Amino acid sequence: MPTFVYMTRCDGCGQCVDICPSDIMHIDTTVRRAYNIEPNMCWECYSCVKACPHNAIDVRGYADFAPLGHSVRVRRDEEKGIVAWRIMFRNGKKDMTLIAPITTKPWGQHIPKLKEVDAPSKEMRDSQLLYNEPKYLRFDEGGLHTLEAAGLKMKQGVFY
C-alpha cells in the first residue's frame, strides 16, 4: 500500500492523522499505532511521512504498477530550512541524495499581520488596487494596468 507504518517505530502520536489531506492515516484501535486505511485514496504526497517525528512511515509504490524493492525517503527540517531526499533504485544502481531549501526566512516572521498595518484610504478602496499595490506590483513607479492605458477594448465577436 502507498504509505505503511513500521510497527516498532510508531508510538501512536497522531501527527500523521492530523496532517493527511486525504484523511486516511488512522490509529488502529488494537495495536494503537497508525496505518493507512484507504491506500487507493493515497496520493503519495509524503505529507504524513514528513510530519512523523519517528520516521515510522514509508512508502511502497502502488501495487498496480510499481515492483517491490525501491525506496524514496525524506527528511524535512524546518529549523535548518531544508528538505533532503534519498532515492534508491530497485536494481541498486542508483542511490541519489537531493537537497533543497524550503524557506529563505525564519518561519512566519516575515508575513505581515494585516490587522496592524495602516488601514486603506477611501481612494484606495475605490480603486482596483490590492494590499501593498502598486508598490508590490512592480517595485517601481508603474501603476496598475488598465484597458485605457494599454489602448485596449473588450469587443464581442470572433477574434483570435
Add this chain to the structure above:
Amino acid sequence: MAYQTIIEDDIDILVVGAGLGGTGAAFEARYWGKDKKIVIAEKANIHRSGAVAQGLYAINCYMGTRFGENKPEDHVRYARIDLMGMVREDLLFDMARHVDSTVHQFEEWGLPIMRNPKTGAYQREGRWQIMIHGESYKPIVAEAAKKSADKVYNRICVTHLLMDESRPNRVAGAIGFNVRTGNCHVFKAKAVIVAAGGASNIFKPRSVGEGAGRVWYAPWSSGSAYGLLIGAGAKMTQMENRIVLARFKDGYGPVGAYFLHLKTYTQNGYGEEYESKWWPQLQQMVGKEYLDPDSWHLTHRPIPTCLRNHALISEVNAGRGPIHMVTMEAFQDPHLEEIGWHNFLGMTVGQAVLWAATDVDPKNENPELTTSEPYVMGSHATGCGAWCSGPEDVSPPEYFWGYNRMTTVEGLFGAGDAVGGTPHAFSSGSFTEGRLAAKAACKYIDDGKAEGIRVSDEQINRRRAEIYKPLEHYRIYRNEITAGTVNPNYITPRQGLDRLQKLMDEYCGGVSTNYMTNEKLLNIGLKKLKYLEEDLEKLGAENIHELLRAWELKHRHLTSEAVMHHTLFRKETRWPGYYYRGDYLKLDDENWHVLTVSRRDPETGEYTMEKAPCYHLVED
C-alpha cells in the same frame, strides 16, 4: 444521534476551502476588513491541503512586468489561443495585472524563488513559469491565512451553503460536519468565498486498483467548489471544458520543466517526430485560425495544449506507440539531471517512486508518456467553474453585476478552480483571485448588501438531517445482512464512486472511448446519473470517514451532471484532444464562438442552458 450542533454566528467573511484561493482570500480580507470576523472552514488541515499539499516546483503564472518581460494582455492572448478562444478575458486580464504582486509577496515571506544569475530576474522555466523550491509553498501561504483569520476550523467538510430566508438568491453561510468529532457545524455569514477546488476522480482513472489514488489532480479534489455552488443555484460556465493531461505514464509526473527548461521532446515508438504529420488533418477540424504551422515562426503563438494531445492520441491509435519523452540527451548534463528529479520530488513524488521501482533512469532510457483521464477544474489549462462578475473597469455589461468574482448568487464569491473561464491562473493566479474576491466581499458588506440575513432553525435542521442520513441509513439496514458490503438497501461511497466513474468514462468521453462521445451517449449518461442520484439518497456510511467520502461523492455527482449537460449543449468539437463530439467533429465558430452557461434549479433539479457572448481584448 448524539452529535452536537455548533453554531458560529456573526461571521462577516467565511472562506470555504483554504487551498491557494482560500488562503489568498483569508489573508487579504483582513486588510479591507480590519474589524470584520473572518473564518476559514477547511476539510483537511490548511498546512497541507488542496492541490499544493505536496508542494510545487514552479509558479506557472507570473508576468515579470518588473523585469520588462510580459504585459497582462500578452497573457490573455496566450490563454485565449490555448483554450481555442473560450475564456473570460476580463477576469483573465484582471488576474494577470495583479499576479506579480502576489508572487513578490511570496518571495518576501520566504518562498525560495530561483534567480537567473545572469539577469538577476526570476529563473524562467518558460515564458510564464518561474522556478521555485516549493516544498513548503502550502505551509507558507497557510501561515499567512492564519495571521489574518479570526478562526481556522480544520477538518470541517462543508456539505451545503445556507441561503438567506429574507431575500431570495442571497447566501447566508454554510453547514458541514467535523471529520474527527462528527459534530455538525453551522457558519452564519454575510459573505461566503468558495475556494473548495476542482475535481479529480470523476472519470474512471487509468489505474483502478491500489494506484487509483495516483491521479494527476489530488484525489481529495472532490469537486466541492462546483457541488456547493451548483447546489445553491449559482450559474456555471464552460463545465464541458474538462482537461486531459499528457504526462509521464502511471506516475503522472509533470512535464512542464522537461519541455520548457530541460528542452526534452517527444517521439513515437519508432523514434520519429510525429506531431507535425497530424496538423493538416487537424487543421481541417479546427480551421487555419487556430492551427497554422506556417505562421508559427512569425507569430510565436503556442500550439494549444489540446491539439498536442490530439496528435499524441492519434499517433498511439495509429499503432505507433508508445510515445516517449526524449530525456537521454538533456540528462547527460548533471545539473539538468538534478533538476529533472527535483521537479518530481517538488510536486509529484510518486513519479520518483515509480522510476526507482522500475529502474527507469532517464539518462539511459526515454520514459513513456500517456494521456490521462479527464479532470474538471478551472485554474490549469482549462476553465470550468462559476459564472462570475468581473471588475468594474474592464468588464462589459454582460460580465458585470456589482462585485468582482461574485457568482450569480448574492454574497457568494469564488476563487481558483471555483471561477469559470479563467484558465492558466495556476497557484499564483488562484491566490490572486482569492485576494480579489476578498476585497469585493468586504465592499459588498460595507455597502450594506448583507443586511437582515435570516437563517431559520428549520433550514439548519433540514440540512443536518440530510448530512447524517448515510450514517442513519447504514445503521438501519446493516443488520439485515450477515456481513460484507453487498446490501439491497444501500451502496457504499466507494461503490457509488466506481459507478460514477464508469458511466462518465463510457458516456461522457473518458479514456476507454478515447475521449469520444455524442448526443446519444450523453443522453444515456444523463439517465444513468439520475438513477445514481436516487441511489445517493441511499448511501450507507459505516463511520465518519465514510460520511466524508459520501459527501465528496455527492459533490462529484453534481459536478458530473453539469459536465454532461454542458457537453450535450455545445454542438461542436471545440477542443480535440480534450474530448470529441462524434456527431459534430468540427469546431464551429459560426454557432459556438460563445461561452456556455448553465443553471440547476435547486428546487426541481432541472437544468437550463444558455449561450453567453464571448468578448475579446483587442487593440483600440
